[in-house]
Amino acid sequence: MNAAIRAIIRTAVEAGFEAFGVRDGFEGLMDGRFVQLGARDVGGIIQSAGTLLCSARSPEFATDAGQQRALDALARRGLDALVVIGGNGSLAGAHALHSRGFRVVGIASTIDNDVHGADIAVGVDTALNVALEAIDRLRATASSHRRAMLVEVMGRSSGYLALMAGIAGGAEVIVIPEIDTGPDDVAADIRQMYERGKNHAIVVVAEGARSAPVLADRLTNADVGFALRTTTLGHVQRGGTPTVFDRLLGTRLGAAAVDQCKRGASGVLVGQHRGEIVTTPLHEVVTTPRALDPTLLQLARVLAR
Ligand code: F6P
Numbered sequence: 001m002n003a004a005i006r007a008i009i010r011t012a013v014e015a016g017f018e019a020f021g022v023r024d025g026f027e028g029l030m031d032g033r034f035v036q037l038g039a040r041d042v043g044g045i046i047q048s049a050g051t052l053l054c055s056a057r058s059p060e061f062a063t064d065a066g067q068q069r070a071l072d073a074l075a076r077r078g079l080d081a082l083v084v085i086g087g088n089g090s091l092a093g094a095h096a097l098h099s100r101g102f103r104v105v106g107i108a109s110t111i112d113n114d115v116h117g118a119d120i121a122v123g124v125d126t127a128l129n130v131a132l133e134a135i136d137r138l139r140a141t142a143s144s145h146r147r148a149m150l151v152e153v154m155g156r157s158s159g160y161l162a163l164m165a166g167i168a169g170g171a172e173v174i175v176i177p178e179i180d181t182g183p184d185d186v187a188a189d190i191r192q193m194y195e196r197g198k199n200h201a202i203v204v205v206a207e208g209a210r211s212a213p214v215l216a217d218r219l220t221n222a223d224v225g226f227a228l229r230t231t232t233l234g235h236v237q238r239g240g241t242p243t244v245f246d247r248l249l250g251t252r253l254g255a256a257a258v259d260q261c262k263r264g265a266s267g268v269l270v271g272q273h274r275g276e277i278v279t280t281p282l283h284e285v286v287t288t289p290r291a292l293d294p295t296l297l298q299l300a301r302v303l304a305r
Helices: 001-015 026-032 066-075 086-099 124-145 162-170 183-195 212-219 243-264 281-289 294-303
Strands: 020-022 035-038 080-087 105-109 146-154 173-175 201-206 227-232 269-271 276-281
Touching: 001 035, 001 080, 001 146, 001 243, 020 026, 020 162, 026 086, 035 173, 066 086, 080 086, 080 243, 080 294, 086 183, 086 227, 086 281, 105 243, 105 281, 124 162, 124 201, 124 227, 124 243, 146 162, 162 173, 162 201, 162 294, 173 183, 183 201, 183 212, 201 212, 212 227, 243 269
Parallel strands: 080 105, 105 269, 146 201, 146 227, 173 201
Antiparallel strands: 020 035, 269 276
């Protein structure tokens, strides 16, 4: 996110705009927590995780009154365009402000990678690399001790992170919400890996599908061959040092968002699609669920052999 913030501020200043950051997300927007930022204020942040501006979940912003408070604060400060960076909740908020007549451009940033209009959201690559490093380490113990490791990764109701980390990490079993996989299926898969003579089994479990500790409990009495151990990666997946890919993506999207503002566009998401930066109406973004490529799961099964 910091790469995007840096690019927004610097390209906006270059274009002759006055640029402000909004502290603490929609919560801060309603309270008018604006801070004027110049090119120098966003120096030295491209390598930092998280966001310089901080963020907050805001139930109040989902209400009419909350959105009106935000519009009032924007008007009081004399602002005429807003770039919103975040996941589906943030982009729904962006769409609401656009529907009320304010100029808004969105950028998808969520490790869940569940935003329609962006093949890959800002932060996904970094989170994947963090999850992957953890899986690589867990495999070393799993192989040495002939164990099955259940690794729970985040992703809310999306299996994207689990599927990609599972494929890249060479997982034997991947459990995602998009595919119905019960404890008996997992047990049978692990057992099969044992019988094939593997000396470990890595099971990547998306939090939206199951809780890994609960799944492990359900497997206690199943004869899977391996001894089981469980790891929940949780918030460790967030906050990794942004990868090259994420820094470049955030930078490109930040600049593209300012470009859209300059052109007078509103109610659009700027996102990367097939390597190009494209725009998608926010209305479409918030009403279209993002589907996972089912062929990738099939591929993961074949590669687990
Ligand atoms: O939406 C991003 C995400 O990291 C999800 O993958 C996860 O379920 C959730 O946020 C965690 O939210 P919180 O930080 O509020 O616990």
